[in-house]
Amino acid sequence: MADGSPELPVAFADVAAAADRLRGIAVETPLLESDALNALAGGRLLVKAEPLQRTGSFKFRGAYNALATLRPPAVVAYSSGNHAQGVALAARLLGIPATIVMPADAPKIKLEGTRALGAEVVTYERDREDREAIGAAIAERTGAVLIRPYDDPLIMAGQGTVGLELAEQAARRGCRLDAALVCCGGGGLIAGCATALRHLVPEMAVHAVEPAAYDDTARSLTAGRREANRPGARSFCDALLAPMPGELTFAVNRRLLAGGLTVSDAEVAHAMRLAFRHLKVVVEPGGAVALAAALAGRVETRGRTIGIVLSGGNVDPALFVDVLAGHR
């Protein structure tokens, strides 16, 4: 097994245990397939639709797995928005008070969604303040447990259930996956997914996909050590703007990934439009990078079966209008 090394911070058994915890709580999201997209790709694209997950992204999986395991008296988290909503809903379901630290410029749909789930939201300025420090200070002051957005074995294991379901659903469809494309910010989703996918289909290639300006994982995989993004980098993929790979996630990813791919914001917008037209799913920018990579030919798709994770759909209507109108 590719993930059999005991020293990795997450193993297949952890993902399987998370799947047990999430059964009947998280949605087993559908694996979508479009005749039109398959024709464009010249192969089969099996698209895991996490916008259809509770809170509109995969982040609920890891958050619930962590909170249901730890059962802390209170929780604090920092997040650009999807982890925020995931933690807020998981905490509400488990009766745990939640405080979430979010950038003041996060998409409105994410700020409002988090508040609507009953969490206390504390905002900060993305360029001037350190969200980790703010979160840690709140944790120290209130006794709440800090749930990190990606660099945590329970979070990785929970997110890995996306990959577990993808492999199982593809197998039920009689498909053998040649490769999978998964978006990458801090690397928690892909670390968990690669753990599950390469356990179940050891020979498949799992590729990280990032916005071109936030290619820290691609460069880190090449360099063999964690490299940071350039200060002041810009992308409209708000969900993927982590400063550098996580320590624990990178330990997994350097072992299990085939490498990193990048896409431009324009390629992401194109993928969002094709998801609208052919899949009928609302995908946020950060959630569409993997589909963008497939459609832009970053990997060979002809005659192959490629698993693609759409990670979330929390996009403000105004931005979606811009994308549909071709202004992005």
Add this chain to the structure above:
Amino acid sequence: MADGSPELPVAFADVAAAADRLRGIAVETPLLESDALNALAGGRLLVKAEPLQRTGSFKFRGAYNALATLRPPAVVAYSSGNHAQGVALAARLLGIPATIVMPADAPKIKLEGTRALGAEVVTYERDREDREAIGAAIAERTGAVLIRPYDDPLIMAGQGTVGLELAEQAARRGCRLDAALVCCGGGGLIAGCATALRHLVPEMAVHAVEPAAYDDTARSLTAGRREANRPGARSFCDALLAPMPGELTFAVNRRLLAGGLTVSDAEVAHAMRLAFRHLKVVVEPGGAVALAAALAGRVETRGRTIGIVLSGGNVDPALFVDVLAGHR
């Protein structure tokens, strides 16, 4: 059983046979549920997402059921767009040449989608020409079999698999359906759905939902006989503009339905926006009327479990932009 009368043109066994034919061919679309929409409704809304069906609407089900049963040498159909694409894909899968008669002002996404599936498209002027006559003339000239969009037992049976899946998926979730809301143009979808739903859950109420200007089925159910829509009526629900209930569909619907509800175009646009925000699914106007009726309180939702069919998602980006921007 509510549908046990032998004289109805479609029975539960026909729907079950269609489900067998469609297995592995049509998508078993997911039953979506949103914490936020449930909170708005004060109950549970179980949302059957047919935009995720092949060709982007439920129409593929009936078309494939009819063509796989009849296996004609060639097929002709008339349609405002979703039946067109359903017939075109079913014909292509079965190797049958298809000609489709469509209004010249059909949404571009539907015209292009039908052509992309390899069908020959013949356009006509909605206000001046009779699509049924055009379709019949082509059938006579070419020997093709005409597949009507709704007034056909095989079509009703195929569309009824939506209701069959809805009942089965709700039961697997441990839910007892109190009522179902289904959109209604010619009445084929709801006739099939009511046949399946009231066989499996005899005590539940199935309501037809129509645009306010196209309330022919609501009025016909009240009058006990088929009544037509007013000439020149307007609605942006392009999928639901049939002139009057079908003869066969109405025979089923007058027996099985609890009645008809209507919604305004503004209520439909609101439902499309909430589906975007909370379900992350692209819904076309005609596909959103049932959700609109639930959100507008046309039936009691508090403390109840309501099945809702979203019938399709083939909407032009420009119209969707208008809706998201609040211009509808």
